[in-house]
Amino acid sequence: MNILGINAYHGDSSACLVVDGKLVAAVEEERFRRIKHWAGFPSESIRYCLEEAGISLGDVAVVAINSDPKANLMKKIGFTLKKRPEFGLIMDRLKNQKERRSIEQELAHAFPEQSFNGEVRHIEHHLAHLSSAFHVSPYDEAAVVSVDGFGDFASASWGIGRGSEISIDDKVYFPHSMGTFYQALTQFIGFPHYGDEYKVMGLAPYGEPAYMDQMRQIVLLQDDGSFKLNLDYFRHHREKVDYEWENGIPSVGRLFSDKMAELLGPVREKGEELTQRHKDIAHSVQKMYEETFFHLLNKLHARHGSDNLCIAGGCGMNSVANGKVRRNTPFKQVYIQSAAGDAGGAIGAAYSVCCDQPGFARSFVMDHAYFGPSFDNTVIADLLDSKRKKIMAEGCSVELIEDESLLCTKTAIAISEGKVIGWFQGRMEWGPRALGNRSILGDPRRDDMKDILNLKIKRRESFRPFAPSILRDAVADWFEEDDEVPFMMKVFQIREEKRGEIPAVTHADGSGRLQTVxxxxxxxxxxxxxxxxxxxxxxxxxxTSFNENEPVVCRPEEALDCFLRTKMDLLVLGDWFIERK
Structure with a gap:
């Protein structure tokens, strides 16, 4: 049975294909459109998935989408009648739904030469999140939790997964949301773009928890493990906040109210210097999120007793909090798949349908993230031949090294000499992290490597850390915790005696967002x-990811272009070794 899962009309649009219960392809639309977090209908991702499997739309039995307009309908009606938000807010939501084409119309428009005769299934947003983690995890039983901004009028959901079934205990509904809390404070600190929350995570270790009293006035923990927001500090529940999700860069208008500045001081404006106050607010925001998250998890463990935990939702990308779960809750095993955010909802939608089939038994485990496009040496050779003049003009040598051991040895020597390497291999990663197939690599021992990377390629904020990829059997020697982290979704403390040996990947607080290889x-x-x-x-x-202020490179052309326009020293494209002399 072929099931196409999609995340559409939202940031990080994506598609995946599940064939007889096995994930065979998954990719985000931004990689083809070359626009970060691209929102809209993922037609190019669907095209890739079909081509990868060698099938057409006519072979697809079900298209599953991680959104159900009918979900939580009574909650929506109740909120509207009780809170009476601005008329413009209501009309904007209705207008967005009305203007969208149906899935069948979208498919007919994108694939006019093919016909889709299958079924379209709408899966509630948070059920798709929970499924995206649990149904591809290695656990037969696990507590499950999804926390994000909003989806289908809810912002969080939790329960227990057993076998192929997920039982939801409870949810947090609009307008209360930890994702909105974090995004609003991210805007407040002066990072306005969609997806900028990771900058607050990176800034937090430079601050102190000086604003925790204020944070606890904004977020109110409940006895049942849930949470509420003090809505005096927000706008999204009563006013029309500008949202843009269609065919481009997603954007979200200002979420916080003027009262936030009364509580925390002036908003940081564009171009304004980052002060210690901003760093302290960032630290306090992260600490408040962790306090809320662990409060929920401890209640969840007490209810179900399972030591296994699956995390999903946009807040599941908070690798700092994820890395502290085992120290702050009774959970002993934690699984987060590589696209925990909305992109991953495509997988959850598909597996929710899978698990609804009579007699279906789970067998697939996602233990790697390599589900995207790949390109063989012939394709790369043709590209290099067509770009030969440009490559020669940059003073580069080109060599084909088909001996894998020699290729790796030569590359490792170049890294040890302080060179910056573009590493393009195999199938592209699923999710936002570069995990060794679309990566820029450097020497972790060099204290100046962060500055070298920012000068040559990245040009990003100096407070943002770079990540260590480490052999799995070496983790215990270098980190204070020994665990599986294949998707770079947890941050652990580096052993104090080792920090001086790998300064380029050691953050200000002695931590590292590791990938186990x-x-x-x-x-x-x-x-x-x-x-x-x-x-x-x-x-x-x-x-670090193979890109320069753009989505991670997908095709060899993009990798070569990035190499040529930056000051990268070496590009390894498959078996091709391209070096600046």
């Missing part, structure tokens, strides 16, 4: 790190 899921990347470890005694590489 396995020979059976990515043998070439594992071999490269092993070669570097043999040469230096450090089985770790600095790993």
């Amino acid at each position: 396995y020979e059976h899921t990515n043998p070439r990347y594992h071999q490269l790190i092993s070669a570097f470890g043999e040469q230096t005694g450090v089985p770790i590489l600095l790993n």
Whole structure:
């Protein structure tokens, strides 16, 4: 049975294909459109998924979308009657629904030469989130939790997963939301763009929890493990906030009210210097999120007793909080798949349909993220031939190295010499993290590597850390916790005696957002790190996404263009070794 899962009409639009219960392809639309967090209908992602499986729309039995307009309908009606929000807010929501084409219309428009004769299934947003984590996890039973901004009028959902079934205990409904809390404060600190929350996470270690009394006036913990917002500090529940989700960069208008400045001081304006006050607010925001999250998790564990936990939703991208779960709750095993946010809802929608089939038994486990497009050496050779003049003009040499051991050894030597490497291999990663197939790599031992990367390529804020990719069997030697982190979704403390050896990937608080690397899921990347470890005694590489203020590169053309327009030293495209002399 072929099931196409999609996340549409929202940020991080995406598609996946599940064939007989196995995930065979998954990708985000931004990688094709070349616009970060692209929102709209994921037609190009669907096209890739079908081509990867060698099928057409006519072979698809079900298209499942991670949104159900009928979900939580009584809650919507009750809120409207009781709170009476601005007329413009109501009309804007109705207008958005009316203007959208149906899924069938979208497919007919994008694929006029094909016909879709299957069924369209709408899956409630948070059920899709929960399914996206639990149904591809290694657990037969686990507590499940989804926390995000909003989807289908809810912002959080939790319960228990057993076998192929998920039972939801409770939800938090609009207008209360930890995702909105974090996004509003992200805007307040001066980071206005959709998806900027990770900047607050990166800034937080430079601050102190000086604003916790104020944070506890904004977020109110409830006895049942849930939470509420003090709505005096927000606008989204009563006024029309500008949202843009259609065919481009998603954007969200100002979420906080004027009272927020009365509580925390002046809003940081565009171009204004980051002061210690802003860093302290960032630290307090992160700490408040963690306090709320662990409060919910502790109640969830007390109710169900399972030591396994699956996390999803946009707030599931909070790798700092994820890395502290085992220290702050009784949970012992934590699984977060590589696209925990809305993109991952495509997988959840598909697996929700799978698990509804009579007699379906789960067998697939997502233990890697390599579900995107790949390109063989012939395609790369044709590209290099067509761009030869431009490559030569940059003073680059081009060499084909088909001996994998030699390729990895030469690359590892270049990294140890302080060179910056573009590493483009195999199938592209699913989710926002570069995990060794679309990565820029550097030497974690160099204190100046962060500055080198920002000068040559990234040009990003100095407070944002770079991540370590580490061989799985070396984790206990370098980190205070020994755990599986294949998707870079947890931050752990680096052992104090080791921090001086890897300063380029050690954050201000001594932490690192690690990726554990396995020979059976990515043998070439594992071999490269092993070669570097043999040469230096450090089985770790600095790993950041292969991009320059754009979505992560998808095709060889984008990788080569990024290499040529930046000051990268070396590009490894499959077996091709392209070096600036």
